[in-house]
Amino acid sequence: MKKVWVIIRKEWSEVFKNRLVLGTVAFLPLLFTAIPLVTLYYTGTGNNADSAIAATDLPPQFAQLCGDLNGTECMQYYIVSQFLILFMLIPLILPMTFASYSIVGEKRTHTLEPLLATPITTFELLAGKALAASIPGILATWLAFLVYEIGARILAISPHVLARLSDPLWLIAIFISGPLLAIAAVSIAMMISSRVNEPRVAEQISALFVLPLVGLFIGQSTGLLLVNQTLIIYMTIGLIVLDAGLLAFATQFFQRENILTRWK
Amino acid sequence: MTDNTQVSSQYAIRLQDLTKSFGETLAVDHLSVSIKRGEIFGLLGPNGAGKTTTIRMLSALIAPTSGTAWIDGNQLGKQDQEIRRNVGILTESPGLYESLSAERNLAFFAQMYEIENISESVEKYLRMLGLWDRRFEAVGTFSKGMRQKLAIARALLHEPNVLFLDEPTSNLDPEAARLIREFIASIKHDGRTIMLCTHNLDEADRLCDRVAVLKSHLLALDTPTALRRKLFGRSVVFHLHKTLPKYRETVKKYQFVKSAEIVDNKLLVKLDKPEEQNPILIRSLVQAGAEIQFVGELRRRLEDVYLQLIDMEKSQ
Known part of the structure; x- marks a missing residue:
């Protein structure tokens, strides 16, 4: 495992010198944290008797999501929960950006052959690259969520809303589905990277895999579907199955000789 | 072992x-x-x-x-x-x-x-x-x-x-x-x-x-040297003040001389054992009136060997 760590450190020292990647890593979590906090702030400042919303005024799917929250609380919770998907985009987009650059970079600089000539195992190489790509995205997600949690405690209009914003739905999404998404993203990006020669091409193709989550976000915003605990649990189970399949496929896919002869 | x-x-x-x-x-x-x-x-x-x-x-x-x-x-x-x-x-x-x-x-x-x-x-x-x-x-x-x-x-x-x-x-x-x-x-x-x-x-x-x-x-x-010898044999170059046809005939009378030719002011002689045969040729050339400036072995380039081998492979 020592070599895995050596690979991770090398990857980070290389990738973090790339301003575009560094900018993406910093900007995306900042943006995705700011949006729900600003929303919380504005929905909270309107919380007075004149603007109070009756629970009966809300659409049925709101009631299904809110349970015993009053109308105004439900409104705030509903709007902010829309942005849960944004947090789940971070562990998808950041590892993809990393993986696209780190693997295609090996091709462009022809470093793969001397690297494979060392006594490193294929598992160590791939694990190092996958972890180097995943860890920053996962940590950034968790950090962004921590900032959001602190902000939510200050800005939530009531303890009931706060309790909902910290319920298992969010925790499962951030701490379990997030890393699973990162693994899926890295596996997909690595496979795509092995077939193309430009980081941008790898990134653009990989970006297509963000679409299901964007679809989820749009579906929820338009009221077509409801992101609740059941959906997140199903999604997590689906991701476990997907990751297991992708990792098994990746292990088959990345044979040492294939890596060398195909990653030109 | x-x-x-x-x-x-x-x-x-x-x-x-x-x-x-x-x-x-x-x-x-x-x-x-x-x-x-x-x-x-x-x-x-x-x-x-x-x-x-x-x-x-x-x-x-x-x-x-x-x-x-x-x-x-x-x-x-x-x-x-x-x-x-x-x-x-x-x-x-x-x-x-x-x-x-x-x-x-x-x-x-x-x-x-x-x-x-x-x-x-x-x-x-x-x-x-x-x-x-x-x-x-x-x-x-x-x-x-x-x-x-x-x-x-x-x-x-x-x-x-x-x-x-x-x-x-x-x-x-x-x-x-x-x-x-x-x-x-x-x-x-x-x-x-x-x-x-x-x-x-x-x-x-x-x-x-x-x-x-x-x-x-x-x-x-x-070895590069052995390959040269295998393909081209050994050639000695006699740099002469004047190259006359009679000098070529002088060396050609010896059976151990495989070939002799005049190129510019040089006499190129193909031999098997130049270390033994050169002194005999030098003596004969001097007796025939040749003014020998230098004597050296013609060193074929490895490129000649390589190209010869590739040509031989193509022709097969």
């Missing part, structure tokens, strides 16, 4: 019917060669002759389709990790991390090779190759020659007994190429076995103890 131990003590590299196919393309065809310890061995051949594929197989980067090889006593396919640990490779392209410094590049590979005294090894080779003063600079700012030097340093970091050098001086300016050649010659004295893959035949001639000419299969294998 077992057979393998005997083999490993005598030969650094031994190939036995080593073959590699990519689909229907036969890249290396039943190659059998034994290379002694401390030898600089040249692998010559046109593009696509299987030189790089051979080096890749011997570095345990790709697996042979059939046949096997022993590298520093370790058998290919059975002890691949040991092979990777004990050989150094300079790939066709230097393959360095451009955003990292020279020192960081070497330190990374030193960790991959599990070297104990990383900083000492890195310093040793950076100093040896004249890169110490620029150790903190990103490799992306380096010239081609500097990158090649750094790649050679990387190949040597773990003190391998066997070194594979794939086109070490290609695309370098003459000065940088000379420096690299001098360095290769110097590391031979450390007892390392070097397999040099090159298109630069003059370089192979100067550096290699033996050369193999490949075109998927082995066309020829010997």
